[in-house]
Amino acid sequence: MDADPRPRRPRPEQTLDARLQTLMVSRVILITLFLGSSIVLDPLGGESLGNPEKRSLLWLIIGTYAITIAYGLVYRRLRGGTEAAAARRVARFAAVQIGLDLATVALAVELTGGTESVFIFLNTLVILAAAVVLGRRAALYYLVPATGLILLTVTREATGWLRVAGPVSDIRLFGAYLSGITHVSAMFLVALLAGYLSDQLRATGQELRFASADLEDLRALNARIVDSINSGILGYDLDGRVITLNPTGARLLGVRPDDVILRDVTTLFPGVAAGATPQRWEQVVTVGPRRQILGLSRSPLLDGRGQPTGSIVIFQDLTQLRELERAVRVSERLAAVGELAAGLAHEIRNPLAGISGSVQLLQQAVEDPLQLRLMGIVQREIDRLDGLIASFLRFARPRPPVFEDVALGPLVGELVEMLARREDVAGVVFAVEVPPTLHLDADPDMLRQVLLNLLLNAAQASAAGGRVALTATEADGQVVLAVQDEGVGMSPADQERIFDPFFTTRVDGTGLGLAQVHRMVEDHRGVLAVESEPGVGSTFTVRLPQKQQGEAA
Numbered sequence: 408m409d410a411d412p413r414p415r416r417p418r419p420e421q422t423l424d425a426r427l428q429t430l431m432v433s434r435v436i437l438i439t440l441f442l443g444s445s446i447v448l449d450p451l452g453g454e455s456l457g458n459p460e461k462r463s464l465l466w467l468i469i470g471t472y473a474i475t476i477a478y479g480l481v482y483r484r485l486r487g488g489t490e491a492a493a494a495r496r497v498a499r500f501a502a503v504q505i506g507l508d509l510a511t512v513a514l515a516v517e518l519t520g521g522t523e524s525v526f527i528f529l530n531t532l533v534i535l536a537a538a539v540v541l542g543r544r545a546a547l548y549y550l551v552p553a554t555g556l557i558l559l560t561v562t563r564e565a566t567g568w569l570r571v572a573g574p575v576s577d578i579r580l581f582g583a584y585l586s587g588i589t590h591v592s593a594m595f596l597v598a599l600l601a602g603y604l605s606d607q608l609r610a611t612g613q614e615l616r617f618a619s620a621d622l623e624d625l626r627a628l629n630a631r632i633v634d635s636i637n638s639g640i641l642g643y644d645l646d647g648r649v650i651t652l653n654p655t656g657a658r659l660l661g662v663r664p665d666d667v668i669l670r671d672v673t674t675l676f677p678g679v680a681a682g683a684t685p686q687r688w689e690q691v692v693t694v695g696p697r698r699q700i701l702g703l704s705r706s707p708l709l710d711g712r713g714q715p716t717g718s719i720v721i722f723q724d725l726t727q728l729r730e731l732e733r734a735v736r737v738s739e740r741l742a743a744v745g746e747l748a749a750g751l752a753h754e755i756r757n758p759l760a761g762i763s764g765s766v767q768l769l770q771q772a773v774e775d776p777l778q779l780r781l782m783g784i785v786q787r788e789i790d791r792l793d794g795l796i797a798s799f800l801r802f803a804r805p806r807p808p809v810f811e812d813v814a815l816g817p818l819v820g821e822l823v824e825m826l827a828r829r830e831d832v833a834g835v836v837f838a839v840e841v842p843p844t845l846h847l848d849a850d851p852d853m854l855r856q857v858l859l860n861l862l863l864n865a866a867q868a869s870a871a872g873g874r875v876a877l878t879a880t881e882a883d884g885q886v887v888l889a890v891q892d893e894g895v896g897m898s899p900a901d902q903e904r905i906f907d908p909f910f911t912t913r914v915d916g917t918g919l920g921l922a923q924v925h926r927m928v929e930d931h932r933g934v935l936a937v938e939s940e941p942g943v944g945s946t947f948t949v950r951l952p953q954k955q956q957g958e959a960a
Contacts, residue, residue, distance in 0.1 A: 423494065423497050423498060423501070423540070424497060426501075426539060426540045427482070427497060427500070427501050427504075427540060430501070430504065430505075430536055430539075430540055431475055431478055431479065431482075431504070433536070434471065434475060434504075434508065435471070435472065435475050437529070437532070438467075438468055438471045438472075438511075439468065463518050464515070464518055464519070467511070467514060467515060467518070471511060474507070478500075478504060481500065482497075482500065485497055485500055498541065501540050501541060502541065502545070505533060505536060505537045505540065505541070505545075505549060506549070506552070508533045508536070509530070509533050509549065509552055509553055509556065512526065512527075512529040512530055512533055512556075513530075513556045513560075515529070516529075516530075516560060517560070521560050521563070527557070527560075527590055528590065528593075530553045530556070530557060530590060530594055531590065531593050531594050531597050533549065533553065534546050534549055534550055534553060534594045534597050534598050534601070535597050535601045537549045537598075538597070538598060538601035538604075538605045539601065539605050542605060542606055543598070543599070543601075543603055543605060543606050546597075546598040546601060546605075547598055547599075549598075550594055550595060550598045553594055554591050554594065554595075557590055557591055557594075558591070633653050634653055634654050634655075636653065636655060637655060637723075638655060638656075638721050638722065638723050639652075639653065639655050639656025639657075639658075639659045639660070639701075639720075639721065639722040639723070640652070640653045640655075640656055640719065640720075640721055641653075641656050641672070641675070641676075641719070641720045641722070642708060642717060642718070642719050642720075643672040643679075643717050643718055643720075644716060644717040645715070645716065645717055647671055647672050647673065647679075648669050648670065648671065648672070649667050649668055649669060649670050649671075649672050649675070650668065650669075650717065651664075651668075652664045652667055652668070656722065659692075659694070659699065659701065659722065659723075659724055660675060660692065660694070661692075661694035661695065662675075672720075676690060676703065676720065677690075679703075679705065679718075679720065686704075686705050687702070687703065687704045687705075688703055689701065689702050689703065689725065690703060698726075698938065699724055699726050700724070700725045700726045700729050701722045701723065701724060701725065702722060702723050702725040703720055703721070703722040704720070704721050704722070705718050705719070705720050705721075706718065706719050706721075707719075730936060733903065734934075737906045737907065737925060738929070740907055740908070755792075755796055756793065756796055759789055759792060759793055759796075762785075762789055763786065763789045763790075763793075766782050766785050766786050766789070767786070769782060770782050770783075770786075795919075807930070808849070808850035808853050808927075808930050808931060809850050810848045810849060810850060810955045811848070811849075811850075811851065812846055812847075812848060813846065813847055813848070813849045813851050813854060814845075814846055815841055815842075815845045815846065815847060815879055815886070816841045816842070816843045816844075816845065818851065818854065818855060818858070819839055819841050819858065819877060819879075820839070821855075822855065822858055822859055822862060823837045823839055823862070823877075826859075826862055826863065826866060831867065832863070832866035832867060833871065834871030834872050834873075835866040835869050835871065835872075835873050835874075835875055836872070836873070836874045836875070837862070837866075837875050837876075837877070838874060838875070838876040838877070839876075839877050839878075840876070840877070840878045840879070841877070841878070841879040842879065842880075842881075845879055845881065845886065846953075847886045847951060847952075847953045847954075848952070848953070848954055848955040849931055849951065849955075850927075850930075850931070853927045853930070853931070854927075854931075856923070856924075856927060857924050857927050857928060857949065858877075858888070858890075860920045860921065860923065860924045861890040861924060861947050861949075862875060862877065862890060863920075864920065864921070864947075865890050865891070865892035865894065865945070865947070866892070868892050868894030868895060868944075868945065869892045869893055869894045869944075870894075873892065873893045873894065874892075874893055875890065875891070875892050875893075876889075876890070876891045876892075877889070877890050877891075878891075881953065884952065884953055884954065885950050885951065885952060885953060886950075886951050886952075886953050887948065887949070887950050888948070888949040888950075888951070889946055889947070889948050889949075890946070890947045890949075891944065891945070891946040891947075892944050892945055892946075893943075893944045894944050894945065895941065895942065895944075896939045896940050896941040896942055896943050896944055896945055897912065897937075897939040897941065897945060898941055901939075902937055902939055905921055905937060906921050906922055906924075906925040906935070907922065908922040909922075928949055928951070931951050931952070931955070932951075932952055932955065933949060933950050933951040933952065934949075934950045935947065935948070935949050935950075936948045936950075
């Protein structure tokens, strides 16, 4: 697999980056909102920017904007190096920003009234930011300088360090102490609570990210399994629209997955209804020049509550399996015929020999021309029947092949030249494509008999002026011979029985020619197959090993 099956753990600096960016944006918003409103609402009583405190606040806002811009520029330069080094630099950079935020808040409090400033609560927000960005321990660390700054402000007011008119009243002194204690207590509680919640949220978020990564890996693994399985998988909804098709299914159907999505499923499988009842069936599909037999199985597609949402169709190519089953049936029938022929042939030939001898003696004793002609007919039929039995015996008890190196080109040339002289195939055009250097291990007599039968059958099935093509190719250590005609073709039922003994579609045929061809091809450890369409023609394909191995060789 190309993808790493292990969960993809999120890098720690990824989440820290997001929190730090949120901090920088929030800083600009808060400074603009609070300090800007102080200038607009004029809490210091100034009527213009000529007021020193108001000018100081304005410069503080401008300075905050400038330093935030500087933060952004510096932040971009922290991303180089290894992941661990980058994470450490980002964490230190966040710590520096939070420390400067404390100083900014202290300056704003100093400019807007000390303990009576409306901005003193911003210290609590800075502690909250430290807890969110850096965790509970960092929040407790920053609590110390924040508390010190507040206590310093309270002390200055209590001792008269501030520039105030007149002595400090007891009420103002009490207010300063109360404000300091309140804000220090609030910061302490915020540091503890926000730090705890931040750590829990961070741990939960990390677990969710891990779970999400695991889920994505599981989905990717499931997708790879579906894509790699050696069966077609097609899903469709309750309306009969295709919702998914894996690559194997697209290859078996000769389509592209994107082209069939949302199409009616019956355009691909006419036997499919929109229901979800499980069933099995077979269907013949044509992909280019190849005719395939698909075995299909349909099952309901259920949601999480067990309710049907469509159906899943799983299908496989059963063409080779059906061809093997047909070959096995033919072999079984041939074996049965062979056992029957062993005794039956001799029982028939012996009486025929007696009848033939008797007829010959009668011909010598009879002088009537009519009787002599009738006896001649009897003798010819006896000879024909004897030839048929001899042919059948050759089929039932074939001799083992004697393999030798055969040049296919000259052998085919001799056969075509011989067939061209026959009157029963006059006018048929033979087209031969055989590489001149093509050789294979075969019994030359049997190979000649195989090709002669196939070419003769193809020529007799074609009308005068028809075309019979013979091609020979090499593929994966095999020689593939194909004999194609443009004759009347055969029905599927005839194709099932075409290699059975005594089955023929011709009036004058014996039904033993193709049976003998099938047996000889099997003796060569080859495969004989036929594809035919009524009114179009037939193609007989012989696959023979180019090099024979084993005892026969």
